[in-house]
Amino acid sequence: MSEQNTIRVPQQARSIEKKQRLVDAAMSEFGKHGFHGTNAKGIAKAAGVSIGTFYAYFTDKKTILLAIIDQHLSQIDQSVFKTIARKVHEGATGREIIRHAVKMGHASHHHSPELLRVMLSMRYIDKDFQRNASTEYKDITSKLSLFLKTISDCLRVTDMEAAAQVVTNAFEETMHAVATAQPHVEQTRLYEALTDMVSVYLFKDPDAPL
């Protein structure tokens, strides 16, 4: 995303492909060894390019990880709210919509649990990743609170901003727990409980169409 002073911006097809090869290799390496266990040389080797080429495209390994995360987040972000809107349109109940959101959230968190770990750890370690995560969080919660306001008639909650955050928190943590740890009860029960909690919290009647 952020290209500094002497960093090469790939124009030709071959260069773009080379940059993508580096990103893919980095994902694999970060997933295998974590952030601190991975080094630039290892990424370059895995990508089949020289270390010099690595530094031609990225200032350091942190930059490449930020690029990876941006890629990921933009993929996730788009889909979720679109499909929720569609569900509403189809006359789904509150609970059905939440259940669907849980399902979508799950899918988006399970591409690579190992990489997810790395991302999660980095937001507690580094300001840039923290800012990154914070922006993302703000984005999601404000979209959600905006959405809630459009259906305020059906809701029991009145403080939409706070509700949006609390719900997002409950979602995220449960997703991460399922993805990165061994959960102590089956996934389905956990997701059903999450759906139930959020549904009865948000909606006057969770089982009525919106």
Place this chain on the structure above:
Amino acid sequence: MSEQNTIRVPQQARSIEKKQRLVDAAMSEFGKHGFHGTNAKGIAKAAGVSIGTFYAYFTDKKTILLAIIDQHLSQIDQSVFKTIARKVHEGATGREIIRHAVKMGHASHHHSPELLRVMLSMRYIDKDFQRNASTEYKDITSKLSLFLKTISDCLRVTDMEAAAQVVTNAFEETMHAVATAQPHVEQTRLYEALTDMVSVYLFKDPDAPL
């Protein structure tokens, strides 16, 4: 090669004090520079002892952080459930109990937000910290689900294990968000929303005494 690398177990008062000085210095250093930014030398210096002394008491910096975390967790763990039990005994309503738990949770997470960040990052990075956190999580959720079973008459939820986990997740993530990030709405609104969500989820009538 050789095998006389035993860790010193402090017996005399002065030794115990020295070990505690190291722990305190480590907390401060980890808080300031994070795990990877802190080294044994820095901890020793901050504690006013030699590097050799550091290695006499701790095998490495990871060990000292694990020791710090254990110390923290055992402090937190004990108090919460005791006071909940007392509240129940005093005839508090479900909502009052949850509100109280939120308050207590908040207090326990705000000793050192910086150290909390380090702990949270480590659980995604290192097996030992992960195991540590997992044990703690299991401990809390099983205690909670046991408690829920004792008051099952007042509850709307039936799957106590799943409920305990989902509620714990919502709690934890909100606590961490408040402690480590700049929340986007005021803390009180967030905590009120959390209290509300958990209360209406768990209890048949959140405002009746248990």
Place this chain on the structure above:
Amino acid sequence: MSEQNTIRVPQQARSIEKKQRLVDAAMSEFGKHGFHGTNAKGIAKAAGVSIGTFYAYFTDKKTILLAIIDQHLSQIDQSVFKTIARKVHEGATGREIIRHAVKMGHASHHHSPELLRVMLSMRYIDKDFQRNASTEYKDITSKLSLFLKTISDCLRVTDMEAAAQVVTNAFEETMHAVATAQPHVEQTRLYEALTDMVSVYLFKDPDAPL
């Protein structure tokens, strides 16, 4: 952890020269300070390269010493038996051949007595050096016993394998004593005695041509 720690195989002329510079510097340093008194940094400095370059070419200081020894041994090994064969062909007596072998052995052990000390000590300390020395010993003694079998008519000894070893032992120890210690009688007397002992032991008539 990571696996991209490959050892650089020098391709270009300048690299080969750099590797050789390191080997030469190592020989000098090991000779001056012994194995345990020498460190990679000192070798790098003596070679006029950085410590990083040292580790690019050699995994550690042991490896470079093994390389040096291999280089030495292969040089020595070849010449000795060739010239013995030539002497036989020229119609030399047994004693003349032994005397010549002593002379050659002496020459090959006197490149660097200090380095010889290091090599000798290492074979008692480290498995790899021991194996190295053992292979060399086996090689020499089996070549020698093979040679003895080709001239069995002239010999008083019948157990060629045992003879080869005992003779080699007497040779080696005397060479080492002369090279590394201050001998208590003059070298020439010692070598004459050695020649005499081996000659009368091996040959029916030491002063007859083979």
Place this chain on the structure above:
Amino acid sequence: MSEQNTIRVPQQARSIEKKQRLVDAAMSEFGKHGFHGTNAKGIAKAAGVSIGTFYAYFTDKKTILLAIIDQHLSQIDQSVFKTIARKVHEGATGREIIRHAVKMGHASHHHSPELLRVMLSMRYIDKDFQRNASTEYKDITSKLSLFLKTISDCLRVTDMEAAAQVVTNAFEETMHAVATAQPHVEQTRLYEALTDMVSVYLFKDPDAPL
């Protein structure tokens, strides 16, 4: 042997026993881990005394190893020549005497092959051990050459000093090879060859009584 400035000279029985415990422990540790792999703390621990006590009796680990070697050598030295003298007196042949010496030499080298390795390596590494070994060597060879002079009538050799050294060298190296390496032919054949070589070298008639 050499006790410096603040080194304690044990007077009481308990102290002497403590010193001996340290020496025994050191023998075991040096044997197990070699000289450089052993440290003072390890020796103290193995001896069941404190590190302070170690330094009360020995200036460093080198000193204790020198003490061990002195102990060993003095034990060996005495016996060999005495029994040879006795054999001569009994009217043994030259070959019988040599064979007997080989047997005795073998016995004295097989107490602890591991410790022998350490001793042998140290003489190539350290001046003090070298001097030590050199003195021992001089002692043995001069005794031997003195003995040879007493039986000069029976000998083919005339340069007794040189002969004594060459014979000693052959002896030592073969002993060490048998003790520290895996010999490539059976011990008995090797020892018989050694006996034969030395016998025919030294004596006019190896099978006549002296």
Place this chain on the structure above:
DNA sequence: AATGAATGAGTATTCATTCAT
């Protein structure tokens, strides 16, 4: 006499980054 806590200089090794080719 005996202890063992404390010291800190010293060592091997890694890895982000540069730059001549």
Place this chain on the structure above:
DNA sequence: TATGAATGAATACTCATTCAT
């Protein structure tokens, strides 16, 4: 554009030795 040899600061950890108790 691409390469990869070269750099050297930085780091974790050890161990001989001292000295207050």
